[in-house]
Amino acid sequence: MNLNEWYLKGMTPEEYINSMSRNKEEMLTIYEGYQVSKADKTKLEPLKARELRAIVLTEDWCGDALLNNPILLRIADAAGMEVRFVLRDQNLELMDQYLTNGTSRAIPIFIFIDQEGNEAEVWGPRATEIQELVDKGRSELPDKEAPDFQEKQMALYKRLAKSYQTDSGIWQTVANSLLATLLK
Incomplete structure (x- = not known):
């Protein structure tokens, strides 16, 4: 299946958001809070002529998707780019073409394609x-065998999710990473 077919198979942003059963409010909080700066809108202006589209491999339970997807939607809007969402767990055939480090099905993955369906750029699952x-x-977690590992790991993930939802500096870091990829 070519990338145009995957794009057409994907859900619109509205369909994806309406289908979400986890992290919907958190993602919408970031979407409402993050705005593309005037300077970034100016940088994105030449991108409109490329008529890129984005395929987003994602799942609503993913903390990185919670952070990255709403920022992509804002950037895509500023760049005149259409976005479609494809659920990773139901589409492993596509996911397995975009493994992180050749082994991990980490998400989200943003596949930017031109109008012919050719891959232009790929981004994800996280900004550096x-x-x-x-x-x-x-690195600060105890050994996996330690009795408090699970508890400390969950606390780390909760702290990260909270900062993802409230730290506009993190939002801009993600935006800068996406802009660097799109404006190569």
Whole structure:
């Protein structure tokens, strides 16, 4: 199946949001809070001529999707880019073409395609700086065999999710990473 077919198979942003059973309010909080800056809108203006579209491999339970998807939607709107959402767990055939480090089905993955369905750029699952933040938090966890590992890991993920929802600096970090990919 070519990428145009995957795009056509995907859900519109409205369909995806309406189908969400987890993290919907949290994602919408970021969507409402994040706005593309005037300077970034100016940078995105030349992108409109490329008529790119985005396929988003995602799931509503994913904390990284909670952060990244609403920022992509705002950037896509500013760039005149249509977006379609494809659920990872129901579409492993596509997901397995975009493994992180060749092994991980990490999401979200944003596949940017031209009008003919050719892959133009790929982004995800995290901005480099966000990956470093996650890695630092994980490095401070006790050994996996420790009795409090599970508890500490869950606390880390809750802290990250909270910062994802409230820290506009994190939002801009993600936006900058997406802009760097799109404006190569």
